[in-house]
Amino acid sequence: MQAAVSLLNLGLVAAAMVLLYSCSSDVSQQPEPGAQLNGPGAYVIASDYADSVIGRVELPSGTVQQNLATFPNGDLILQQAGNDLFVLSRSGEDVVRRYPNADFSDLPDLEVALQAGANPHALSSCGGLLWLSLYNRSELIAMDPESGEIKQRVDLHSFDEGSDNSCEPSTLIQRGDRLLVALERFDLHSLRSDPQGLIIEFDCESGELTEQWSTGPNPKIVIDPRNPDHLLVKEGDFYQLDGRIRSLNLNSGEFGPSLLRDIELGGDLSDFVAVGDYLIASSWSHASSPESSSLHCLNRSQDLLIDGPAGLSQNLWHLGVSPTEQIWAGLTPSAANPAAEHGILRLDP
Numbered sequence: 001m002q003a004a005v006s007l008l009n010l011g012l013v014a015a016a017m018v019l020l021y022s023c024s025s026d027v028s029q030q031p032e033p034g035a036q037l038n039g040p041g042a043y044v045i046a047s048d049y050a051d052s053v054i055g056r057v058e059l060p061s062g063t064v065q066q067n068l069a070t071f072p073n074g075d076l077i078l079q080q081a082g083n084d085l086f087v088l089s090r091s092g093e094d095v096v097r098r099y100p101n102a103d104f105s106d107l108p109d110l111e112v113a114l115q116a117g118a119n120p121h122a123l124s125s126c127g128g129l130l131w132l133s134l135y136n137r138s139e140l141i142a143m144d145p146e147s148g149e150i151k152q153r154v155d156l157h158s159f160d161e162g163s164d165n166s167c168e169p170s171t172l173i174q175r176g177d178r179l180l181v182a183l184e185r186f187d188l189h190s191l192r193s194d195p196q197g198l199i200i201e202f203d204c205e206s207g208e209l210t211e212q213w214s215t216g217p218n219p220k221i222v223i224d225p226r227n228p229d230h231l232l233v234k235e236g237d238f239y240q241l242d243g244r245i246r247s248l249n250l251n252s253g254e255f256g257p258s259l260l261r262d263i264e265l266g267g268d269l270s271d272f273v274a275v276g277d278y279l280i281a282s283s284w285s286h287a288s289s290p291e292s293s294s295l296h297c298l299n300r301s302q303d304l305l306i307d308g309p310a311g312l313s314q315n316l317w318h319l320g321v322s323p324t325e326q327i328w329a330g331l332t333p334s335a336a337n338p339a340a341e342h343g344i345l346r347l348d349p
Contacts, residue, residue: 004348005309007331007341017044017320017330017344018078018085042320042328043085043102044344049074054087054104057344059322068104079123081130086123088132094118096132096148112148114141124172126179127204131172133181136188138166140181140202154207161194162187171221173231175250177204180231182219193217193237199248213253216244225274226300232279234272236262239286243269245279260305265296273319273327277301278349280308280327282316290336295329297349308347313337316345325349 042057052073055066075090085102089095094117098110114120119136129142129151138160142152159167168184179202185194197219201211216235224230229250236243243262246255260281262269267283270293274280279298285291293316295308314337318330327347333340 006346007343017042017318017328018080041102042322043068043078044330045076045078045087047074047076052076054078077121081123081125088120088123090121091117091119091136094120096120096123096143110145110148112143121170122172124174124179126174127177129204131174131179131204133169133172135168135170136164136166138169140169140179140207142204142207152207154202156183156200159183159185159198159200161185161196162190162192164188167198171219173221173223174204175201175223175228178202178210179204180221182215182221182233184218186218191238197235199231199233211250211253213248215248216242220272221248222272222274225276232259232272232274234269234281236269238268241266241268245269245272245281259300260296260298265294267292267294270315270317271319273321275321275325275327275349280319280347280349282319282329284315291334295327295345295347297327297347306349309345313340314342 040059044055046053052071053067054069056068057064073089073093075092077088079086079088083101085099087097094114096112097108099108117136118134120132121135122133124131130145131140131142133140138156140154141150143150156167156169164187168186169181170184171182173180181200183198185197197215197217199213199215199219203210215233217237220234221231224232224247231248232245233248234245241262244258245260246258248255259279265283267285270282270284272281277300279300281296282293284293293312294310297306297308314331315334316329320328327349329345331342331345333342
């Protein structure tokens with residue numbers, strides 16, 4: 001079975017995206033300069049690895065509005081909290097900016113400069129505070145959402161590995177009054193992963209550690225849409241076909257069997273999302289000549305792997321899910337083929 005696919009062309013290299021509301025049309029066009037888009041939309045950060053631009057895709061028409069905001073930094077991500085969008089400017093600037101109601105026509109109403117080299121990786125709201133994982137500093141911080149004042153710091157150096165003085169806290173998930181944090185434990189000096197990653201749980205009020213689970217290398221976590229008491233965990237080292245995605249029962253602490261594995265897909269797992277009974281993942285075949293990327297969709301209720309686009313020359317580092325359960329995949333031309341078509345693939349899982 002082949003997944004249904006449409007391509008939304010952008011005049012930028014799609015790097016990361018936040019999807020709001022819904023999407024369905026295959027129409028793509030550029031409005032007149034200065035045109036205002038007021039309906040539901042998806043926001044996209046694009047970069048040439050030196051500068052970054054934020055664009056917006058109107059839903060459901062697919063109309064693209066570019067150049068909403070530009071930043072002299074090539075390492076940005078978007079994070080959503082309620083109706084607001086946060087721009088995390090990571091390595092090289094270390095600044096967090098908030099745009100109320102995703103309005104980039106005005107200056108941010110909150111701008112916080114972090115310590116040099118902090119490298120913020122994720123943001124989550126929990127316990128009335130804004131929590132940030134600081135990838136290079138082995139630390140979590142909690143900020144007052146009004147003033148940006150730091151109210152709490154959680155030192156994670158007891159989980160450090162290697163010689164880089166950090167355990168690389170990355171993904172954050174808020175679950176009630178607790179915060180789940182994935183520790184990649186990737187040595188930034190040797191560029192090697194420790195065999196053991198970790199998922200830790202903190203109380204958002206006290207900042208105290210309440211639970212921890214050992215994983216394979218480089219864990220990334222999302223809530224399992226089929227059971228909010230379970231996490232889906234992606235593990236695996238780079239350039240090694242050792243990766244997998246499996247489920248973690250947060251109540252029992254037990255892992256389920258592997259749902260997808262690198263070795264079966266023929267490439268490193270890059271990113272993954274889950275919606276309903278479907279688990280969608282991208283993989284990168286670094287050993288092939290030329291290198292290529294593919295998309296895979298597992299129907300978990302039927303244990304059926306559905307073929308998606310394969311052998312793509314672009315990178316597929318970022319996946320997203322719309323509320324209408326479409327899958328969006330950012331197409332980023334690789335260094336080996338910089339002239340490849342770029343934009344966003346939209347798929348029906």
